Amino acid sequence: MRYTLESYRAANDERLAGLEARNGVDPLTEEKLARIDGALDEALRRIDRLTLDRSRPALGRDGQGTRDPLVAEHKAAFAAYVRTGEAGGLKRLEAKALSAGSGPDGGYLAPSTVEGEILRRLANISPIRALATVRTISSGSYKKAFSTAGPASGWVSETAVRPQTATPTLAELSFPAMELYAMPAATQTLLDDAIVNIDQWIAEEVESAFAEQEGAAFVSGDGVDKPKGFLAYPTVAEASWSWGNIGVLNTGVAGAFAALNPGDALIDLVYALKAGYRQNGTFVMNRKTQGAVRKFKDANGNYLWQPPASAGASATLLGFPLVEAEDMPDIANNAVAIAFGDFRRGYLVVDRAGVRILRDPYSAKPYVLFYTTKRVGGGVQDFAAIKGLTFAS
Structure with missing residues (x-):
């Protein structure tokens, strides 16, 4: 029987009426009141328990991957x-x-768990994304102001008149987020299998496609419907470097390293970078270029290239990490086949929040297609942080 506050009031009024008439208390009325009291107390305890559970912070994950009821x-x-x-x-x-x-x-929109898994996998296999600064945005573009000429400064004595300083000149860098897509396919049998983790399956299917497209765009993308790669910006000789350009040094030989002391060009490249950037510098080149570089030795016969010191670590060149990016150019005449820099400060990747998935069971029967899109942009944010080595005389 379901008891309410109204039924309790009615029973209690009946009890009070019996007392006023001096007829004594009806045992049945007392028993009814006791049952209603117990039921109301139990309902209050359940409400208190639910309130406490909802206010308790989530300390772990349940079988659905989260303890947030909205996310679940x-x-x-x-x-x-x-x-x-x-x-x-x-x-x-x-x-x-x-x-x-x-x-x-x-x-x-896919759940945040799916989006997070995709981005985690991309960071592991997309070489430039792993090196660069990555920001998540909610709009279609990320804009960053920078100073092309800082305010004037100088030394003055304690009592001298302070001259008025010049106003800093500001400019703006814009990083629009472009659409990147992949279209994995599945059989209905796979989707009907309850033991298959759908989140993990989608992340595994799109990671290679996304990473391949991102890797090429972050290196040499032209900025049209895709991110702008750091090699797509104008290059100038390091001695004439200015903001908005990538400074480069030449090997001294068209399409090759110098025959005598070829490693000197790499040393020059390292020290073309200012000390503030150099301490976090990384070499970036493809596997063919790395195959040529790892044969170089110093005057004592020691190899300049060293294998990784531990599992999961990078190989080193002249003591700096070396990352293999297949989208870097091969060694050829006038090719910028090697880059060195602090890519964390030099290159910016922007991810627009949200991964969108469209289910298409009609276009490729009997398979079900999943048109998966995410928006990503990128470009150089500090032109002083990246230098290149050109194979030219």
């Missing part, structure tokens, strides 16, 4: 959409979040 609800709705195409849950969630249910090309 989004994850469950997303799994239902991927497996069966049922989009009602995602529509309700995105409407509740006051965001559009579909983008220009359709689809729904």
Whole structure:
């Protein structure tokens, strides 16, 4: 029987009426009141317990990957959409979040767990992303102001008149986020298998496609519908370097290293970088160039290239980390085949928050396609932090 506050009041009024009539207390009325008291106390205890559970901070993860009920609800709705195409849950969630249910090309936002797994995998296998500064934005573009000429300064005596300083000249760098897509396919049998982790499957399917496209764009992308790579900016001789250009040094031989002391060009490249950048410097080149460089020795017969000191570490060249990026040019006439710099300060990657997925069970029957898109941009943010080695006379 369900007891309410109204039923308790009615029973208590009946009890009081019996006392006023001096007829004594009806045992049945007392028993009824006791049952209602117990039921109300139990309901209050349940409410208190639920309130306490909701206010307790999440100390771990449950089987759904999170203890946040909203995130868990989004994850469950997303799994239902991927497996069966049922989009009602995602529509309700995105409407509740006051965001559009579909983008220009359709689809729904993947849970943060899926997005985080994709970005984690990209950081592990995309060489420039692993070196660069990465920022997450909520708009379509990231803008950064920088000073082309700092305020004037100088020394003065304690009582001398302070001259008015010049106003700093500011300019703006803009990093628009461009659309990157992949389209993994699955059979309905795979999607029906409840033991398959859908989040992990999507991340595994798109990581290689995203990393390959990102790697090429961050090195040599032209900035048209893709990020602008650091080799796409104008290059000038280091002696004439100015902001907005990448400073380069020449090997002295067209399409090759010098026959005598070839490692000297690498030393010159290292010391073309100012000390503040050099301490965090990294060499970037492709495997063919690395194959040539690792044969160089110093005057004592020691190799300039050294293997990784531990598992997961990078090889070193002249004591600096060396990262292999397949999208760097091969050694050729006038090619900038080696870059050295502090890429954390020199290159910026911007990720627009959100990975969108559109389920397509019609275009490639009997397979189900998942049109997966993310927005990413990139470009040089500090032109003094990256130098290049050109194979030219």
